[in-house]
Amino acid sequence: MTVTMALVGFGKSANRYHLPYLQQRQNLRVKMIYDHGFRHYSEKQAEYRQAGVQLTTDFSELLADPDIQLVTITTPAATHFELAKQLLLNGKNVLVEKPFCETAEEAETLLNLAKEKGLVAMPFQNRRFDSDYLSLAQVLQVGYLGRPLEIESHLDHYRRQSTQQDGVAINGQFYGLGIHTIDQMVALFGQPDQVYYDIRPQQNQGNLDDYYEVDLFYDGFKAKVKSSNLIATPYPKFILHGTMGSFIKYGIDQQENDLKAQIMPGMTNFGQDAPSAYGHLHYQNSNGDWIDKDLPTPTGDYGRVYDAMVATLTAGQPKLVSDTEILTDLRILEAGIQTTGPHVVDFTD
Incomplete structure (x- = not known):
């Protein structure tokens, strides 16, 4: 159909x-x-x-x-x-x-x-189909690292800004990029118990935020999401620590870079990671041996959001982003801008 x-x-x-x-x-x-x-x-x-x-x-x-x-x-x-x-x-x-x-x-x-x-x-929410995120999800699904303890997620750039920007919060970096990094964590772990916020203008002298650091606290686990426009030397895209080891993935999904270069979906190697950018696992197996392993990156595909939407419309499949996840994402965003300066919000009430 x-x-x-x-x-x-x-x-x-x-x-x-x-x-x-x-x-x-x-x-x-x-x-x-x-x-x-x-x-x-x-x-x-x-x-x-x-x-x-x-x-x-x-x-x-x-x-x-x-x-x-x-x-x-x-x-x-x-x-x-x-x-x-x-x-x-x-x-x-x-x-x-x-x-x-x-x-x-x-x-x-x-x-x-x-x-x-x-x-x-x-x-x-197309970044549910970022290749780096799919790699992280694969590590969690297979369970290489035992029980997850902490994730750190970065969506950084180096973009110097000389002009002042004023406006409403929906046009700031937290709403613009934070929705991606928060939604990825909500898709994996659901609603957090508490959230710590540090959202502010870093280089912008106006009132629009261009930096955020947000910690989502779960039972025995924390997910940190960060974004800054003044990161000249990149952090890993994802760092995951668990009870049995660690996973580190450098480099963002390549779809956007390819699209900018007029390399389109359907073309050879579109969106594929270079082997040098594969995520690295360092973990202890069931025999107690330490294993080092590079994990090939799954290929991302933002069009899969449309595939999921068609499946919902024509076959009655559940929505890719559930109503509960939509509302959780918005409540986390909204609570972040209600108070100026670092603050913690409890979501268990």
């Missing part, structure tokens, strides 16, 4: 993280793309028009089209809630770029509306 869909927004997100993957999927047909101005990617516009995709600046045209079953929202974060609400009210399933919306209350409104209408609403 083919699902007919549309995109809202025609910026970097649509052209980098969505359309290249959709072109590889035979069970999804992009019928329409809406954008308020189509100011960018003129060559791509011509390409999609030639392929029979309708480009429109009239949002009501998309809402009224009875063929369109699924709409992906790729516009700025502050627009997500209202656009998703309108689409659900008009009978469209929605896949929303991260963050899903700004507050847990908004998320509940959208999820309840989707249930009322018999529709599906879900965020595009």
